[in-house]
Amino acid sequence: MENTAVRLIGLTRRFGTVRAVDNLDLTIAAGSTVALLGPNGAGKTTTISIMLGLSPADAGAATLFDRAPAEAVRAGRVGAMLQGTGFVSSATVRELVELARALYPRPLATDRILALAGLTDRAGRRLDRLSAGEAQRARFAFALAGGPELLVLDEPTTAMDVAARQAFWGAIREYAGAGNTVLFSTHHLDEADGYADRVVVLAAGRVVADGPPAQVRMLAGGRTVAFDLAGRPTDGLRSLPGVQSVEFRGDRVVLLTDDADATVTALAATGGFRNLEVNAANLEAAFLALTASGTEH
Numbered sequence: 001m002e003n004t005a006v007r008l009i010g011l012t013r014r015f016g017t018v019r020a021v022d023n024l025d026l027t028i029a030a031g032s033t034v035a036l037l038g039p040n041g042a043g044k045t046t047t048i049s050i051m052l053g054l055s056p057a058d059a060g061a062a063t064l065f066d067r068a069p070a071e072a073v074r075a076g077r078v079g080a081m082l083q084g085t086g087f088v089s090s091a092t093v094r095e096l097v098e099l100a101r102a103l104y105p106r107p108l109a110t111d112r113i114l115a116l117a118g119l120t121d122r123a124g125r126r127l128d129r130l131s132a133g134e135a136q137r138a139r140f141a142f143a144l145a146g147g148p149e150l151l152v153l154d155e156p157t158t159a160m161d162v163a164a165r166q167a168f169w170g171a172i173r174e175y176a177g178a179g180n181t182v183l184f185s186t187h188h189l190d191e192a193d194g195y196a197d198r199v200v201v202l203a204a205g206r207v208v209a210d211g212p213p214a215q216v217r218m219l220a221g222g223r224t225v226a227f228d229l230a231g232r233p234t235d236g237l238r239s240l241p242g243v244q245s246v247e248f249r250g251d252r253v254v255l256l257t258d259d260a261d262a263t264v265t266a267l268a269a270t271g272g273f274r275n276l277e278v279n280a281a282n283l284e285a286a287f288l289a290l291t292a293s294g295t296e297h
């Protein structure tokens with residue numbers, strides 16, 4: 001088996017003036033579980049869509065197992081669960097699973113698919129009568145049907161309740177544990193933290209952080225130090241102790257730091273400041289700060 005499941009090189013996709021994906025490089029080793037984390041509009045869905053050969057890139061290249069995406073998908077090596085609307089079909093869950101199995105050369109057994117997706121006791125239910133969370137699980141069953149070596153899941157737990165989420169992540173862990181590769185997008189750091197061995201944070205179409213969950217958690221668990229610039233020079237803020245990134249918001253500056261005490265002490269030594277605020281940086285703040293660090297001046 002190839003060692004690289006996903007390779008994206010210089011991937012770029014623009015919609016008008018929006019750079020949905022901006023010169024993105026990403027390599028995912030076979031057998032790993034990777035979370036793609038990022039705020040709304042970060043480019044997660046567009047990246048996944050290009051990666052699967054469902055939409056074109058303006059520049060760059062995507063390969064899955066060193067082949068063109070469409071070829072890898074046709075060979076049954078890739079299963080995907082995308083964001084979508086409800087089913088309109090009157091077919092049953094079992095019929096959907098059997099239909100999906102027929103598309104692939106080496107499908108999983110129907111009962112195993114139903115069990116992994118938590119749909120064993122819904123097998124006879126019509127698709128158009130499923131709840132939103134069950135429909136999401138039916139999409140998961142469809143993605144699993146071919147026994148893919150790579151599972152790509154775009155915000156998979158949307159609409160699932162707590163019990164369904166737990167069962168879903170249990171199934172993912174089991175599937176990944178068998179040596180398969182899993183890539184999922186999410187807004188929830190806790191999902192990335194609990195189930196991925198690598199977290200890639202996207203913002204404005206670019207990778208702004210990439211590492212083990214603990215490292216990204218540190219960024220999200222840092223603090224922000226904000227104050228009025230009031231004509232103060234902006235040089236050197238990035239090199240203050242603890243500072244991870246610098247963001248300018250009008251006449252205020254927001255520093256993301258992993259050591260607020262050291263940052264504030266050093267800041268005080270360089271002169272006065274007005275309206276100082278020190279806050280716990282939530283994930284959203286970390287995303288914003290990480291995004292801003294690319295445009296720092």
Ligand SMILES: Nc1ncnc2c1ncn2[C@@H]1O[C@H](COP(=O)(O)OP(=O)(O)OP(=O)(O)O)[C@@H](O)[C@H]1O
Pocket residue numbers: 015018019020038039040041042043044045046047
């Ligand atoms: N078909 C399209 N036409 C125009 N703009 C688009 C299109 N698809 C995506 N975009 C824009 O590209 C950017 C990235 O969108 P994308 O859906 O990839 O982000 P995302 O990270 O998946 O967001 P979310 O978490 O909200 O699903 C956004 O600014 C979005 O508005």
